[in-house]
Amino acid sequence: xxxxxxxxxxxxxxxxxxxxxxxxxxxxxxxxxxxxxxxxxxxxxxxxxxxxxxxxxxxxxxxxxxxxxxxxxxxxxxxxxxxxxxxxxxxxxxxxxxxxxxxxxxxxxxxxxxxxxx
Numbered sequence: 001x002x003x004x005x006x007x008x009x010x011x012x013x014x015x016x017x018x019x020x021x022x023x024x025x026x027x028x029x030x031x032x033x034x035x036x037x038x039x040x041x042x043x044x045x046x047x048x049x050x051x052x053x054x055x056x057x058x059x060x061x062x063x064x065x066x067x068x069x070x071x072x073x074x075x076x077x078x079x080x081x082x083x084x085x086x087x088x089x090x091x092x093x094x095x096x097x098x099x100x101x102x103x104x105x106x107x108x109x110x111x112x113x114x115x116x117x118x
Contacts, residue, residue: 001060008053012046026086036099039066043097051095061095070103077103 002025009019009027017031029046033039043064050062065086069078081100088098 001058004054004057005050005060005062008050009046012049028082036068039068040097040099047095047097063089063094064097065089065100066097067100068102073103 002021006019006021006027009029013019013029013031017029019027019029022028031039031042033042043066047062047064050060053060063086065082065084065088067078067082067085081103085098085100089096092098
């Protein structure tokens with residue numbers, strides 16, 4: 001199942017974005033998508049693509065947590081916020097997307113977005 005999800009994620013991200021396995025069943029996608037609406041739409045396309053991949057095989061769904069990088073935010077802080085959003089999605093019933101609250105100093109249009117998938 002992990003290879004199925006990984007292949008679907010790699011097929012679904014742009015060539016300027018990155019997707020990688022973090023460990024266990026979590027994967028990370030990094031994107032430079034500029035707007036919250038575009039980030040959510042992109043995450044939802046990935047969620048649907050995984051759910052619809054490989055018809056006739058066991059159902060697989062993913063939960064996604066999204067966090068936008070603040071201007072002075074360290075990568076570990078961004079990861080922690082994305083991970084928190086991922087667990088909110090899992091606790092909300094899975095197969096959904098949750099976005100982390102931005103850090104207090106986040107300016108609109110920050111440079112990157114991190115999505116965690118599990």
